[in-house]
Structure formats: C-alpha cells, structure tokens
Amino acid sequence: MDLQLLTYLVVGASFALYIGIAIVARAGSTRDFYIAGGGVNPVANGMATAADWMSAASFISMAGMIAFMGYGGSVFLMGWTGGFVILALLLAPYLRKYGKFTVPEFIGDRYYSRSARGVAVLCLIICSITYVIGQMKGIGVAFSRFLEVDYDTGLLAGMCIVFFYAVLGGMKGITYTQIAQYCVLIFAYTVPAIFISLQLTGIAVPQLGLGSVLSGTDVYLLDRLDQVVSDLGFREYTTDSRGSTLNMFAFTLSLMIGTAGLPHVIVRFFTVPKVRDARTSAGWALLFIAILYTTAPAVAAMARLNLMTTVEPESGEYLSYDKRPQWFKNWEVTGLLAFEDKNQDGLIQYSADPVSNELVKVDNDILVLANPEIAKLPNWVIALVAAGGLAAALSTAAGLLLAIASAISHDLLKGILRPEISERQELLASRVSMALAVLVAGYLGFNPPGFAAGTVALAFGLAASSIFPALMLGIFSMRVSKEGAIAGMLAGIGVTLFYVFQHKGIMFIPGTSFLGDLPANWFFGIEPNAFGVVGAAINFSVAFAVSAFTKPPPDNVVEMVGSIRVPKLKTDTNSV
Amino acid sequence: MRDSNDDQMAKYWSKNLSLMLRLFLIWFVVSFGCGIVLVDWLNQFRLGGYPMGFWFAQQGSIFIFIGLVFYYAHKMSSIDHEFGVDEEAD
Numbered sequence: 001m002d003l004q005l006l007t008y009l010v011v012g013a014s015f016a017l018y019i020g021i022a023i024v025a026r027a028g029s030t031r032d033f034y035i036a037g038g039g040v041n042p043v044a045n046g047m048a049t050a051a052d053w054m055s056a057a058s059f060i061s062m063a064g065m066i067a068f069m070g071y072g073g074s075v076f077l078m079g080w081t082g083g084f085v086i087l088a089l090l091l092a093p094y095l096r097k098y099g100k101f102t103v104p105e106f107i108g109d110r111y112y113s114r115s116a117r118g119v120a121v122l123c124l125i126i127c128s129i130t131y132v133i134g135q136m137k138g139i140g141v142a143f144s145r146f147l148e149v150d151y152d153t154g155l156l157a158g159m160c161i162v163f164f165y166a167v168l169g170g171m172k173g174i175t176y177t178q179i180a181q182y183c184v185l186i187f188a189y190t191v192p193a194i195f196i197s198l199q200l201t202g203i204a205v206p207q208l209g210l211g212s213v214l215s216g217t218d219v220y221l222l223d224r225l226d227q228v229v230s231d232l233g234f235r236e237y238t239t240d241s242r243g244s245t246l247n248m249f250a251f252t253l254s255l256m257i258g259t260a261g262l263p264h265v266i267v268r269f270f271t272v273p274k275v276r277d278a279r280t281s282a283g284w285a286l287l288f289i290a291i292l293y294t295t296a297p298a299v300a301a302m303a304r305l306n307l308m309t310t311v312e313p314e315s316g317e318y319l320s321y322d323k324r325p326q327w328f329k330n331w332e333v334t335g336l337l338a339f340e341d342k343n344q345d346g347l348i349q350y351s352a353d354p355v356s357n358e359l360v361k362v363d364n365d366i367l368v369l370a371n372p373e374i375a376k377l378p379n380w381v382i383a384l385v386a387a388g389g390l391a392a393a394l395s396t397a398a399g400l401l402l403a404i405a406s407a408i409s410h411d412l413l414k415g416i417l418r419p420e421i422s423e424r425q426e427l428l429a430s431r432v433s434m435a436l437a438v439l440v441a442g443y444l445g446f447n448p449p450g451f452a453a454g455t456v457a458l459a460f461g462l463a464a465s466s467i468f469p470a471l472m473l474g475i476f477s478m479r480v481s482k483e484g485a486i487a488g489m490l491a492g493i494g495v496t497l498f499y500v501f502q503h504k505g506i507m508f509i510p511g512t513s514f515l516g517d518l519p520a521n522w523f524f525g526i527e528p529n530a531f532g533v534v535g536a537a538i539n540f541s542v543a544f545a546v547s548a549f550t551k552p553p554p555d556n557v558v559e560m561v562g563s564i565r566v567p568k569l570k571t572d573t574n575s576v
Numbered sequence: 577m578r579d580s581n582d583d584q585m586a587k588y589w590s591k592n593l594s595l596m597l598r599l600f601l602i603w604f605v606v607s608f609g610c611g612i613v614l615v616d617w618l619n620q621f622r623l624g625g626y627p628m629g630f631w632f633a634q635q636g637s638i639f640i641f642i643g644l645v646f647y648y649a650h651k652m653s654s655i656d657h658e659f660g661v662d663e664e665a666d
Contacts, residue, residue: 066634071615074633078607081638085603088645089596093652207635211624220625238630239619248612274663276656279649286645290638297634565589566661 003379007146010383011390014184015161018177018394022165025173030427033170034101034406035270040175042277046284048175049268051182051391052399053080053259053285054292055131056138057456059185059392063371064364066300067307070235072242073300075251075530081286081293082252083259088282091260092269094475096278097564101270103263103403103467104411110474112557113482114416119489121407123466124263126493128400128407129444131262131459135397136445139390145334145369146386152446158394159442166398166405167434174398175271181391186291188388192372192381193295196302199375206298225301228308231315233352237301243527251530258460258532261468264396264403275567303367306374311348311359318347327373336363401441405434457529458500465492465535473543475565478558484547492539499531588659595651599644607637 027033040048058080066073098106104124108117136155143154165173190206197209201221213220226236234240242248259265268285269278311319321339331337338361339348350359369389372382409430414421421429466489473480473488480488553561563569610618615629623631656662 071630071633074611074630077634078611078637081641082603082607085599085641085644089599089648208624210635211626211631213625222625222627222630238627239616245612249608252607252612276649276653276663279652280646283642283645283649286642290642294635294638562585565592566585566659567656567663568661 006379007383007386010387014387017180021176022169022173025169025176027170027172030423032172033430036172036175039273040271042272042281043284044179045272045281047182047288048178049285050288051178051395052268053265054392055396056135056393060365060368060389063296063299064367067304067367070237070240072240077293079252079255083256084286086260090472092278092282093275094564096269097275102406102410103266104407107470111482111485116482116486117411119486121411123493124407127459127462128404132397132400132441133444134456135393136441138393142389155445162398163438166401167431171402174402178395181395184391185388188384189292190295193299195377196375200302206295210298210301225305250533254464254530254532255460257468257536258464261463264399303371311350318349321346321348327370331366336366401437404437405430408433461496461532464532465496465539469536469539478561479547479552480543481547481550481553483550484543487546488539488543491542492535495538496531496535591655599648606640611637
C-alpha cells in the first residue's frame with residue numbers, strides 16, 4: 001500500500017481511538033476534571049504518567065541528540081529518569097496524602113498564604129507554557145513531514161484533537177487517552193529499534209544489541225562507531241563529553257530536580273487511591289519510561305552508524321549525490337537535511353571539519369523519524385512512527401494544558417478571586433480555561449519563540465528552581481515560613497530566568513542577550529540549560545535565611561505537615 | 577498517650593529518612609559517580625561491547641533507578657505496617 005495512504009490510516013485510527021475514549025470518559029465533577037475521580041489503578045497511572053512525561057522531545061529529539069553527542073547525551077538519559085527517584089521518594093506519597101487537587105493549592109495551604117499560592121501559580125504557568133510550546137512545535141513537524149500538509153494545518157489538526165478530549169474529559173479523559181497513547185508510542189518506538197538491532201547485530205533486544213558485535217564480524221558495534229566517527233574527525237562516540245565534568249554534573253542534576261518539580265507530572269500522583277499506590281505507581285511510571293529510555297541509546301548509536309555508512313560505505317569511498325536514497329530526498333525537501341557540493345565532485349563528503357563538510361545540515365530531529373527509512377524498513381513501520389510521535393506530543397500537551405487550566409480555574413479563580421462560586425460553575429470555568437489554554441498554546445505554536453528543545457530545557461530549569469524546593473521544604477521542614485517560601489521561589493525563578501536571558505536573549509529574542517551565548521562567559525562553565533540546579537540552591541538558601549528571621553508557621557500548619565508524613569495517623573481512626 | 581504516639585511518629589519518620597538516605601546514596605553513586613565522575617576510569621573495563629562507564633551512564637543507572645523506587649515502595653509498606661499506619665489498618 002502507498003505510504004501516504006497507510007500513514008493517514010494509522011494516524012487516523014489512533015485519533016479515532018482517542019476521541020472514542022474522550023466520549024466515554026467525560027468528566028462529571030471537578031474531582032473528575034482535576035484528578036480523574038482519584039481512583040486510577042497504580043499500574044494504569046504509571047502508564048499514563050509515562051505518556052504524560054515522554055514528550056515530543058523524548059520521542060523525536062532525544063535519540064537524535066544522543067546520536068550526535070555520544071556519551072554527552074547521557075545527561076538526558078540519567079537526568080530524565082533519575083528525577084523519578086526524587087519524585088517517588090521525596091514528593092509523590094506526601095502530596096497524595098495531602099489529597100487535594102493542585103500543586104499551588106498545596107503550596108497555599110502549607111505556607112498559609114494566598115500570595116504563596118499566587119506565586120506558585122505564576123511559576124507553574126511560566127514553566128508549563130514554555131514546555132507546551134515545544135509540544136505544539138512537535139505536533140506541527142510530525143504532521144508536516146508525514147502527512148505532507150503544511151505546518152500550520154498540522155498544528156491546527158493537533159489542537160482540535162487535544163481541544164476535544166481535554167475540554168470534555170479533563171483529567172479523566174486525559175488519563176485514559178494517555179494510556180492508549182503510551183501503548184501507541186512505545187510500540188512505535190521499539191518496533192523499528194528491534195528491526196535495526198536485528199539488521200546490524202542479529203540480536204532482537206536493542207539494549208543488548210548495542211553491546212554486541214556487528215553481524216558477520218567480530219567487531220563490537222560501539223568500537224566500529226568510535227572508529228568511523230573519529231576517522232571523519234568527530235570526537236569518539238563513547239567518550240565525547242558535554243562540557244566539563246562539572247557541567248555534566250550540573251546539567252544532570254538540573255534535569256533530575258526539574259523532572260521532580262514539573263506540576264503536570266506531580267499531579268498525576270493525585271489520581272491514585274492510596275499513599276501506597278503513589279509509591280508503587282512511581283515505580284511503574286519509571287519502568288514504562290525506561291523501556292523507551294534504554295532503547296534510545298541503541299537507536300542513537302545505530303542510526304548514527306547507519307547514516308555514516310550510507311554516505312561513506314567504505315573509508316574514502318563517498319556516496320554520489322545522484323544516487324542518494326529516497327529518504328535523503330524527502331528530508332531535503334523539509335530543509336532539515338542539506339547538501340552543498342563544495343568541491344564540485346558530485347560526491348557527498350561528510351566531515352567534522354566545517355570547511356570541507358558537505359552535509360551542511362543534519363537536524364537532530366530527523367534521526368528517529370528517518371531511521372526506519374534509512375534502515376529500509378517496511379512502510380507500516382514508518383506510518384507507525386508518525387502515529388507514535390503524535391501520541392507523544394499530544395499526551396504531554398494535554399497534561400500540561402490541564403495543569404495550566406486547573407491553576408487558573410481552581411487556584412486563581414476559586415482559590416483567590418471568587419471563592420464563592422459553586423462546583424458547577426467551577427467545572428464550567430475549568431473547561432473555559434482549558435479552551436483558552438489550548439488557544440494560547442496554539443498561538444505560541446504558530447509563532448514559536450526559540451527552538452523546541454531549547455524551550456523545553458528552560459522549563460526544567462524553572463521547575464527545578466521554583467516549584468521543587470518549595471514542595472520539598474514544605475514536606476521536610478516544619479520551620480520554613482510563608483515569607484521564606486515566597487522569597488525563595490521568586491529568587492530561584494528570577495536568577496534562572498536572568499541567567500538564561502543574559503546568554504540566550506530576553507524571551508529568546510536574538511540580539512537582546514547582553515552577555516552573549518559564549519561558553520567563556522558561563523558561570524563556572526555551566527551552560528544556561530543546566531542552570532536550574534544553581535537556581536534551586538539559591539531558592540533553598542533564601543528560603544532558610546528568610547525563615548530564620550520571620551515567625552515560624554502556626555500550629556495548624558505544623559500539624560498538617562505531621563499528618564502528610566504518614567499514610568494514616570493512628571488518631572485518624574477516631575476522627576474519621 | 578499522646579506523647580508516646582508522638583514518639584512513635586518521630587521513630588517512624590527517622591526510619592523513613594534513613595531508608596531514603598541509603599537509597600539516595602546508591603542513586604548518587606550509580607549516576608553521578610559511575611556515570612559521570614568515574615566514567616573515564618570505569619571505561620577501561622568492559623561489559624561485552626560496552627565500555628563500563630558508558631554503560632552506567634546510558635543503561636545501568638536507569639535499571640538501578642527502577643529497582644530503587646520499587647524497593648522503597650516495598651520497604652515502606654512494611655514500615656507502615658510495623659507502626660500500624662498503613663491504610664488498611666482500621
């Protein structure tokens with residue numbers, strides 16, 4: 001069957017499934033809308049969390065980034081999984097015990113202050129909006145490449161789908177679509193990986209294939225890759241570090257803390273019935289995520305090797321431009337892959353040296369998307385990858401939009417501005433704010449500031465420096481006061497934004513960066529994307545310092561902290 | 577009665593904290609230790625085709641993270657039970 005038609009069918013079928021689920025899982029109450037009624041099975045929630053968490057960046061960009069960074073790409077692998085250990089041990093069980101609807105609500109109650117709640121709403125919205133832009137862009141790119149519609153039409157189609165099930169079903173609809181989306185995306189990710197691993201090494205498990213010898217030889221795949229890339233003047237794949245050891249360290253820790261502080265992920269743990277479920281659910285989430293995250297390095301290395309051997313089958317023997325494969329032509333059309341025949345010999349010479357390199361553009365994002373084509377896999381696999389990429393982007397976008405909508409309707413409207421509204425009115429308000437959030441996200445998708453990966457990295461820095469410290473201190477310290485928490489959040493987010501803007505430009509507008517994006521100006525050699533950990537450290541210090549000079553929290557707050565630390569107070573049995 | 581209950585809760589909390597501390601130590605050693613700081617040294621050893629440090633950074637640390645989270649969930653359930661604060665106890 002024709003690839004185009006097949007892709008339409010597969011993507012269309014997956015969309016029909018999501019809409020079907022949305023119709024079945026409508027939200028009837030605010031409890032349904034915000035936390036899916038609170039009765040989600042921990043394994044199912046783990047799956048939904050995995051889809052919520054794995055975005056277009058994880059699905060489309062990550063393996064490509066690792067492919068071109070080699071060992072340096074490990075910061076994403078360790079950072080984005082290690083964060084779940086922090087989330088599972090330090091936050092999820094206690095926030096589940098707290099048992100209300102949103103992250104700012106907890107901050108408002110724990111710090112006995114509407115201002116603290118307001119500041120948390122602000123931090124949440126800044127960080128979720130930055131994150132959602134990346135997803136919207138991912139939706140547009142996936143549509144435009146696979147369905148050959150233009151970017152804007154693709155984005156509009158994606159928005160309509162999200163609009164439909166998120167507005168109708170709230171968290172309840174999102175949870176069940178996310179479970180379906182996880183299945184689609186993990187299948188779409190692992191099937192091509194298994195095929196490629198089989199082709200290259202004869203081993204079906206990519207995680208093992210990456211560590212074994214190439215079929216028909218006694219050379220290890222990674223050794224061969226190291227040799228091929230060094231021959232062309234690139235740094236050795238398995239040791240190519242990302243900046244200094246300190247930068248690797250800071251970047252990994254920032255991503256970990258940021259992961260644990262992302263409100264749309266945290267709120268997923270509000271949907272399980274018990275504290276114990278929140279703990280195991282985090283384990284399931286991590287397991288489901290790890291299936292993709294341990295496959296990604298194999299996809300990365302194998303795709304890089306395939307790309308290299310396509311353009312240069314034997315050392316010194318180059319591919320003729322006229323004989324370039326079909327996938328090469330397809331991606332040239334999108335502008336993500338570009339060839340410039342500098343020495344006019346009609347051959348493609350790929351090299352690390354920018355003067356003689358003729359493959360002038362190889363975008364990170366194309367590796368996963370083009371991988372099945374490069375490996376000459378059947379058409380249905382390619383169609384599946386399109387559906388998988390869209391599932392990853394849609395599921396994360398929906399989770400983020402819900403976090404934004406609940407912050408507006410539950411925290412801002414019901415919590416701060418109009419506490420007197422009824423539940424019916426609040427449910428309506430939450431639907432309206434969801435609709436508005438989709439429109440704003442869509443607008444930003446049409447006019448994206450910066451590039452997708454950059455904005456996602458910024459969201460992590462902001463979550464790490466503002467929300468995570470406030471939550472952790474709220475649970476583990478009885479002494480941190482409202483003044484301390486508010487000052488800490490503002491200082492953390494302020495310093496991080498300042499550092500990113502001074503190097504990347506104010507709101508990423510080119511030319512407004514006042515220090516320039518030069519490694520020489522980086523604070524201790526830490527790149528802007530890795531700065532969240534410094535912001536978090538500042539948040540913690542400011543919170544402690546200010547708390548030391550202000551009144552300690554009142555008794556009822558101390559009691560509340562005591563009660564969230566245990567699944568069930570012994571005295572609870574009398575009062576319940 | 578109230579005091580002894582507070583004592584119990586303090587004990588419960590310190591047990592939880594020390595379990596966490598031990599698990600975070602492992603978390604730190606496998607990722608920041610083996611995957612970043614000691615990576616060059618570990619790369620002299622091999623695990624099949626994987627240089628060992630590279631394996632920890634891109635595979636091993638992730639597997640161990642999963643183990644840590646499930647172990648914590650399992651262990652905390654028994655600590656909850658020991659102190660009579662698990663959600664089934666009524």
